[in-house]
Amino acid sequence: MVNVRSEDLTARARIRDAAVARFGRDGFRAPVRAIAEDAGVSAALVIHHFGSKDALRAACDEHVLTVIREEKSAAITNASPADTIGMLARVQEYAPLFAYIVRSLLDGGALAGHFVDGLVDDAEAYLEAGEAAGTVRASADPRGRARQVIATQVGLILLAQLDAAAGRGVAPTDDPATAIDELTRASMLPGLELYTHGLFTDTSYLDAYLEYKEKP
Amino acid sequence: MVNVRSEDLTARARIRDAAVARFGRDGFRAPVRAIAEDAGVSAALVIHHFGSKDALRAACDEHVLTVIREEKSAAITNASPADTIGMLARVQEYAPLFAYIVRSLLDGGALAGHFVDGLVDDAEAYLEAGEAAGTVRASADPRGRARQVIATQVGLILLAQLDAAAGRGVAPTDDPATAIDELTRASMLPGLELYTHGLFTDTSYLDAYLEYKEKP
DNA sequence: CACCACACTAAACACTCGTTCAGCCGCGCC
DNA sequence: GGCGCGGCTGAACGAGTGTTTAGTGTGGTG
Known part of the structure; x- marks a missing residue:
């Protein structure tokens, strides 16, 4: 649901992506069950994989930070105007990350x-x-x-x-x-x-x- | 607890002030029971006076806005440096209001x-x-x-x-x-x-x- | 084949929290 | 004095939610 290539990902990654999207859209009070439904799994599996909701959020934080770091270093190495425009064009893809960061900011x-x-x-x-x-x-x-x-x-x-x-x-x-x-x-x-x-x-x-x- | 002159206020006003302080410090997820305890009343009385938690928050909003408007017009009418310093000195008194506004901002x-x-x-x-x-x-x-x-x-x-x-x-x-x-x-x-x-x-x-x- | 580890699930549990309920108490009014 | 009424309370209800439990199926391995 969240990502067009959801089927390609492992359940763990799908849950993580769904959590980032849900947290970004609805805030961190979003129920685990909603995230599970988005990822097409049961709520119990979310806990099974991440241990707790807090741990899931920590995993989301880490993932978002990783993506940011990769993207940032990529932007630094090839900082041509064309690449910058390319990044802007892909903002749609990174919109969930942006929303997640804003939520974290407010939280x-x-x-x-x-x-x-x-x-x-x-x-x-x-x-x-x-x-x-x-x-x-x-x-x-x-x-x-x-x-x-x-x-x-x-x-x-x-x-x-x-x-x-x-x-x-x-x-x-x-x-x-x-x-x-x-x-x-x-x-x-x-x-x-x-x-x-x-x-x-x-x-x-x-x-x-x-x-x-x-x-x- | 919250205000030094708590005893002077009606229960309704005490609840309102306690709610502003609690919301400001702990956010709007603060339990009604905690607010009631701060005000020295039961949780049921809070609902009795305000109808619901949301209505309580609305009353807090209105109260804060009223105080701001009064304070603002006062600051405009007599805008001498001495008065400005006086306002700064009273920032302690208005700190809960400030915290409440920041919470509302983040929310x-x-x-x-x-x-x-x-x-x-x-x-x-x-x-x-x-x-x-x-x-x-x-x-x-x-x-x-x-x-x-x-x-x-x-x-x-x-x-x-x-x-x-x-x-x-x-x-x-x-x-x-x-x-x-x-x-x-x-x-x-x-x-x-x-x-x-x-x-x-x-x-x-x-x-x-x-x-x-x-x-x- | 037997077995085991693992992904996965439905149901139940435990807890929090807003709200409701039934009744108590004190005070003014007839 | 009786009586109602409004402020007020403890207890219970019910919904939402994180987590646990007990189990099911499946795929790889001896």
Whole structure:
């Protein structure tokens, strides 16, 4: 049901994929029986293979992290524009993973911590590279800046989630790919504006804070 | 237990306050029995007064929204620095409300939608006032920019939440007041930097996007 | 063939939790 | 004083859910 090539997988893998999809769609309160039904097996088999529901979730976390790592290293090794577009095209395939990560984010799970840590690490590296290339300004707190950038991204996703929950998405659709598309489209212009010119017309606010930080 | 002046309140109000505190601390899966115990009443009385757990939550939402509106209008009418400091001093008192709102945010509840809408509205108004005063730059998408600013704020809270869940808060404390303090302290410098100078050294990224937007 | 390990299942168990039920208690009103 | 009414309670009900149990079939192995 979940994956087009479900028949090819072992029952254990089918259960794991079904769990990732269910958890992503319905949250971690999704019943084991529902996951079992999605995978076409009995609830008892889920426990038989994974020991407990918590262990199943841990297996999902590990699997998602593995896929992310593979995908990330693949994206780094061949980072041509064509490949990037290819990745976007496959977003449909990875949509369940994305949903799962968002759930983990909202749930405060351990996976979410590792995930955002990785994002902040990446952002910091990219920004440093940009600095070296001369396209990005220097910062007094590179880590904090990277964190700020990622926080904005995560916050925009959360806000979009809220809009969707309120039934007033920018484009009322259930398709995650176009949802992400809409999200980036709506935030691209303000984001670039902000990142290009900043918000303030002069440095008085920053100066005031720097002075206050010296002698409170 | 929850509020120092619990004895002064009617049972209904005590239950409501206990529910806000419990929901904020443990999430909306907190059992009715736990709330009842906090309020010093039986679980049956909770249902007797509110009809159901969902209705209790709705009453909590309404109550929180009311307090926010009162507090907000109070902050607008007398917006002197002293009053602002007074509000910060009372953050301890409003910490349960803050926790409740964060829970609602993570839960995607209706309250969260209204709340962030209000925040975005406020941010937009403030930015427009800054524009008029000449301290804030003009934007091609004021609403989107306000949304971006609020998203950053919300995202930072979420990230801090994740760090706390992972047991590695910047300062390991359970006190929400100092937690908020730490959060603003850690993000103030990168935020001001970003909002003052932007991220990029030139306008090439923005220009490229604007050109792409014209003819894709 | 006998047997064993293993994937797998239906049913039952145990527990949590929201809600209902039947009744108690104290207070104002006739 | 009697009496009802509303706040209030302990106990029970019933639904949902994770897990256990006892067993079934099957495929490989001696």
